[in-house]
Amino acid sequence: VLEDNGRTPSGVSYVLENRVIMKRVFPMLFGAYRVRRIEDYPYNLLRTLKHCAPVHADEPTVAILTPGVHNSAYFEHSFLARQMGVALVEGRDLVVENSFVYMRTTAGLRRVDVIYRRVDDEYLDPLAFRHDSVLGVAGLMNVYRCGNVALVNAVGTGVSDDKAIYPFVPEMIRFYLGEEPILANVPTYLCARDDDRKYVLENLDKLVVKATNESGGYGMLMGHQATKEECRAFGEKIKSDPRNYIAQPIVQLSQHPSFVDDHFEGRRVDLRPYILYGEKPIVMPGGLTRVALRAGSLVVNSSQGGGSKDTWVLEEEAARPVNGQEKSA
Amino acid sequence: MSQPSMTSTGEAVATGFELDRIPRPVLAREADSTYWMSRYVERVENVARLMLVSVESLLDARDLAPKLLERQWQSVLRIMHVPLPSDSHEPMPQRVSTHMTFREDNPSSLIASLTRARENARGIREGISSDMWEHINLLYWNIRSEEARSRFNEAPAAFLQQVITGAMTFHGITDQTLPHDQRWYFAQLGRHFERIAFTCRTLQDKLALAAAQTAPGDAPLRNVQSVAALRCCNSLEAYRRAYPGELEPSTIAGFLLLEGDFPRSIRYCVNAARGAAAAIREEVRPRSVDLAERTLGRLQAQLAYADADEVLGRGLSAYLDQIQEQTGQAALAVQKCYFLH
Numbered sequence: 001v002l003e004d005n006g007r008t009p010s011g012v013s014y015v016l017e018n019r020v021i022m023k024r025v026f027p028m029l030f031g032a033y034r035v036r037r038i039e040d041y042p043y044n045l046l047r048t049l050k051h052c053a054p055v056h057a058d059e060p061t062v063a064i065l066t067p068g069v070h071n072s073a074y075f076e077h078s079f080l081a082r083q084m085g086v087a088l089v090e091g092r093d094l095v096v097e098n099s100f101v102y103m104r105t106t107a108g109l110r111r112v113d114v115i116y117r118r119v120d121d122e123y124l125d126p127l128a129f130r131h132d133s134v135l136g137v138a139g140l141m142n143v144y145r146c147g148n149v150a151l152v153n154a155v156g157t158g159v160s161d162d163k164a165i166y167p168f169v170p171e172m173i174r175f176y177l178g179e180e181p182i183l184a185n186v187p188t189y190l191c192a193r194d195d196d197r198k199y200v201l202e203n204l205d206k207l208v209v210k211a212t213n214e215s216g217g218y219g220m221l222m223g224h225q226a227t228k229e230e231c232r233a234f235g236e237k238i239k240s241d242p243r244n245y246i247a248q249p250i251v252q253l254s255q256h257p258s259f260v261d262d263h264f265e266g267r268r269v270d271l272r273p274y275i276l277y278g279e280k281p282i283v284m285p286g287g288l289t290r291v292a293l294r295a296g297s298l299v300v301n302s303s304q305g306g307g308s309k310d311t312w313v314l315e316e317e318a319a320r321p322v323n324g325q326e327k328s329a
Numbered sequence: 330m331s332q333p334s335m336t337s338t339g340e341a342v343a344t345g346f347e348l349d350r351i352p353r354p355v356l357a358r359e360a361d362s363t364y365w366m367s368r369y370v371e372r373v374e375n376v377a378r379l380m381l382v383s384v385e386s387l388l389d390a391r392d393l394a395p396k397l398l399e400r401q402w403q404s405v406l407r408i409m410h411v412p413l414p415s416d417s418h419e420p421m422p423q424r425v426s427t428h429m430t431f432r433e434d435n436p437s438s439l440i441a442s443l444t445r446a447r448e449n450a451r452g453i454r455e456g457i458s459s460d461m462w463e464h465i466n467l468l469y470w471n472i473r474s475e476e477a478r479s480r481f482n483e484a485p486a487a488f489l490q491q492v493i494t495g496a497m498t499f500h501g502i503t504d505q506t507l508p509h510d511q512r513w514y515f516a517q518l519g520r521h522f523e524r525i526a527f528t529c530r531t532l533q534d535k536l537a538l539a540a541a542q543t544a545p546g547d548a549p550l551r552n553v554q555s556v557a558a559l560r561c562c563n564s565l566e567a568y569r570r571a572y573p574g575e576l577e578p579s580t581i582a583g584f585l586l587l588e589g590d591f592p593r594s595i596r597y598c599v600n601a602a603r604g605a606a607a608a609i610r611e612e613v614r615p616r617s618v619d620l621a622e623r624t625l626g627r628l629q630a631q632l633a634y635a636d637a638d639e640v641l642g643r644g645l646s647a648y649l650d651q652i653q654e655q656t657g658q659a660a661l662a663v664q665k666c667y668f669l670h
Contacts, residue, residue: 047600068452069448069451069452069510078454078455079455080456081455082455085353086353087353087356088455088456089356090358092358093356093357093358103356104356105354105355105356105357105612106354106357106360106511106609106667106668107355107612107613107614108353108355245565
C-alpha cells in the first residue's frame with residue numbers, strides 16, 4: 001500500500017473509458033479471457049449514495065457537486081452524472097433555507113438529500129471554512145449538522161490522506177477490526193520524530209520525501225535523482241517544518257510492458273482500486289493502473305505526465321481482486 | 330435492475346418503468362444554457378447563410394451595379410447590428426467577411442457565436458446527449474483549426490455551406506436524441522426567438538433595398554434583391570412553389586410573415602415558440618398561464634388573423650418592429666420566470 005485516499009475517488013471515469021476503448025479495439029480478447037465487468041460502478045455508486053440519505057427522504061434526490069467547467073476533473077463529474085442520471089450542480093445552483101439545502105430548478109426550489117461532492121472541504125461552505133470560496137454553498141455545513149443532507153465523502157475524511165497518518169493505518173486495522181492487514185505498508189519515517197528525522201536528513205539520497213498534505217506528485221523529492229543542491233534545500237525545508245514531511249525508501253514500482261512509438265518498453269505502474277461502502281463494501285473488479293510514461297520515471301500522477309491503462313480482473317481470479325492481471329493498450 | 334414488488338392482491342409487478350413518474354427537475358442554469366446554446370447555433374446558421382448569399386448573389390449583380398457590392402456587405406452588418414470595423418483597410422467584402430467569421434471581439438461573428446454555443450453546451454454536458462456534445466465540439470474545433478482561414482479564403486462558399494450544414498445537423502441531432510421534455514422545449518424557444526428576430530431584420534433590410542429600386546429599368550436589380558431576401562431566410566424554393574413566377578416584394582413579405590406551415594416564416598416560429606412556452610409552463614405550473622405564453626399567444630392570434638394588404642398598407646417595417654418588441658418581451662419573461670430563481 002503506497003498511500004490512502006479517503007477524500008475523492010478520482011480517476012474512475014478513466015477506468016470506465018479505458019475499458020470502453022479496449023473493448024472497441026480488442027473485442028475478441030474479452031470473450032476469451034473472461035474479464036470481469038466493471039460497468040456497473042455508476043449503478044453501485046448511486047445505490048451507495050442513496051443508502052447514505054437522511055431518514056426523512058423516501059425517494060432521495062442525489063446531486064453531484066462540481067466546482068464547474070474549469071476544474072480539471074469536470075469531465076469526470078459530468079461523466080458520472082450522465083451515467084447515474086442525477087443532477088450535476090455547481091455551488092451557485094444550491095441554496096440553503098430553513099436548514100435544508102435546495103437546488104434552483106425551473107419549477108422553483110427542490111430539496112437535495114445527498115450530495116456527492118467533488119469540491120474540497122475548504123471550499124464547501126464559506127460560512128464554515130474559507131470565506132472567499134465562491135464554489136461552495138453558504139450554510140451547507142449547518143444543514144449537514146442538522147442531519148438534513150448527506151455529504152459523500154464526509155468532511156474531514158482527508159485526515160486519512162495525510163501521509164503522516166499513513167504509517168498508523170496498519171495499527172488502526174488491528175485495533176478497530178482485530179485483523180491483520182493483508183497488504184503491507186511501505187516503511188515510513190516521520191520527520192516529526194527526532195530519530196526518524198535524523199536518519200532522513202543523513203540519507204536523503206536514498207529516500208523519497210513527501211509533503212504530508214500534498215497530492216498529485218507535488219512537493220516531493222526523489223533523493224536518488226536530485227542534485228546535492230536540491231537535497232540540501234529540501235533538508236532545510238524539513239528542518240523548518242518537520243511535521244509536514246515523511247520519507248520512505250524508494251519503492252521500485254512494478255514494471256509493465258508499454259507501447260512506446262512502435263515497440264514495447266518497460267514502464268513503472270501502480271494500481272488504484274475503487275471501493276464503495278454503503279450497505280456493504282463493494283470492491284470494483286478492476287481499477288486504475290497508472291503508468292509513468294517517461295522512461296525510468298517513478299512518478300505516475302496524471303498531473304505529472306502519467307498515463308493510465310485498462311485493468312482486468314479475470315473470472316477465475318475473483319478471489320484475489322487486487323492482484324488482477326493487467327493488460328496494456 | 331429493480332426488484333418486483335407485491336400489490337395488495339399478491340401479484341408481482343415490475344417497478345422499473347413508471348409512466349407517471351415525476352420527471353427529474355431541470356436546473357435553472359441548465360435551462361438557461363440549453364436556451365442559449367440553441368439560440369447561438371441558430372445565429373451561426375443565419376449569419377453563415379447571410380454571408381453565403383452575399384458571396385454568391387454578387388456574382389450576378391456585379392455588372393448591374395458595382396456599388397451594390399458594397400451595399401450588400403454593409404447590409405450583413407446592418408442586419409446583425411454590427412458596427413463597421415474601422416481598423417482595417419481591406420476592400421469591403423473581405424473586411425466584412427473576416428470580421429463576421431473569425432473576429433472573436435465581434436460578438437456576432439461565427440467564431441464568437443460558436444464559442445458561446447459550445448461553452449453553454451459544456452456546462453450542461455450531462456443534460457444533453459453525447460451526440461449533441463460531440464457534434465458541437467467538432468464544429469467548434471473546425472472553425473478554430475489552423476487551416477480554417479485558408480479554407481475560407483480559397484472557397485468561401487464551400488466553407489460557409491459547411492458551417493450551415495453543421496448547424497442544421499446540430500438541430501437535427503437535438504431533435505432525435507434529446508427527449509422532447511422541458512430541456513428540448515427550452516432549446517426550441519431559443520432557436521425560434523432567434524429566427525424570428527433574424528427574419529424580421531432581414532425583411533426590413535433586404536426588402537427596403539428592393540423597394541428602393543422603383544424605376545422600370547431597375548427591375549433586374551430589384552429581383553436580385555428579392556431573391557437575396559428569400560435566400561437569406563432559406564425560403565426561395567418554398568416560396569417559388571407557393572408563388573411561381575412572382576417576385577413582388579410585398580408578396581415575399583406576406584409569405585415570410587404569414588405562411589402557416591413553413592418553418593422559416595415568422596408566424597410558424599411564433600406558433601412553435603408559443604407551443605414550447607406552453608409545454609414548459611404545463612410541466613412546471615399546470616393549469617396556469619404565464620407572461621411569456623400570454624405574449625406569444627396574442628402575437629400568434631394577431632398573425633393568424635392578419636390581412637397581408639392591411640399590414641403592408643400600414644407599413645411593414647413598423648409591424649416587424651412591433652413583432653420584435655413582443656418576442657423580446659416574451660424572451661425576457663421566460664428568463665425571469667425560469668432562469669432567475
